[in-house]
Amino acid sequence: MTDKNSDKKNAQHKKRMQSLKEKVDQRIDKAQEERGLLIVITGNGKGKSTSGFGTIARAVGHGLNAAVVQYIKGTWACGERSLLENAGVSFDVMATGFTWNTQDKEKDIAAAQKVWQRSKEILKDNNIDVVLFDELTYMLSYKYIDLDEVIQALKNRPINQHVIITGRACHRSIIDLADTVSEVQSVKHAFDNGIKAQKGIDW
Ligand code: ATP
Ligand code: MG
Numbered sequence: 001m002t003d004k005n006s007d008k009k010n011a012q013h014k015k016r017m018q019s020l021k022e023k024v025d026q027r028i029d030k031a032q033e034e035r036g037l038l039i040v041i042t043g044n045g046k047g048k049s050t051s052g053f054g055t056i057a058r059a060v061g062h063g064l065n066a067a068v069v070q071y072i073k074g075t076w077a078c079g080e081r082s083l084l085e086n087a088g089v090s091f092d093v094m095a096t097g098f099t100w101n102t103q104d105k106e107k108d109i110a111a112a113q114k115v116w117q118r119s120k121e122i123l124k125d126n127n128i129d130v131v132l133f134d135e136l137t138y139m140l141s142y143k144y145i146d147l148d149e150v151i152q153a154l155k156n157r158p159i160n161q162h163v164i165i166t167g168r169a170c171h172r173s174i175i176d177l178a179d180t181v182s183e184v185q186s187v188k189h190a191f192d193n194g195i196k197a198q199k200g201i202d203w
Helices: 003-030 048-061 077-087 105-122 136-141 147-155 171-179
Strands: 038-042 066-070 090-093 130-134 160-165 180-183
Touching: 038 048, 048 066, 048 130, 048 160, 048 171, 066 077, 066 105, 077 090, 077 105, 090 105, 105 130, 105 136, 105 147, 136 147, 136 160, 147 171
Parallel strands: 038 160, 038 180, 066 090, 066 130, 130 160
Antiparallel strands: none
16 A cells, blocks of 8 residues: 555544544543443343343452342352352352242242242342342343232332343343343254253353
């Protein structure tokens, strides 16, 4: 490329960047509101819970008070638990064992209700800045927890409290209520090729 051509390209690039910066600055100036967010991470791809836990770690790193409630049946502790509990994060886990072992729906509902009671306390607690409800979406799909009750509790929570909800097939009303929603799409997953769940990566 001749010097003249490259000067022209540089000038064009600079102009484009300046215009982009102006637009971004305008949007930053406009975004002045400050309040607790409702964030939903849904979809079939891998990365929903890790994203939720990543945000909890980010918040703790800034000195915020965080809580985690896991609506999971498995009794294996995930790697995040020991790390975050040691950092002062409150942890509640449903951990009923798998239904195909217990085949006991009533027991599952009772376990879901028990952690939901704890979740409601958190949603009234001004001292909790950010809470992750991991895999909550399934409790609504199975109707183990009442959707309207969840919506009311989310709406009435402390104004500055952030809530993250993860899980596949999030109910439309929760998506409508949320401020930020991401759908993680699966392009491929190691499990499809017979690779088993890996410690530190999958749990
Ligand atoms: P992660 O906890 O890794 O962020 P996730 O929360 O997005 O995953 P879940 O549906 O909660 O996904 O499933 C948890 C487990 O299932 C993890 O071990 C994860 O690797 C695995 N998994 C997630 N998505 C898929 C998929 N599309 N195919 C197969 N296995 C998956
Ligand atoms: Mg998950």
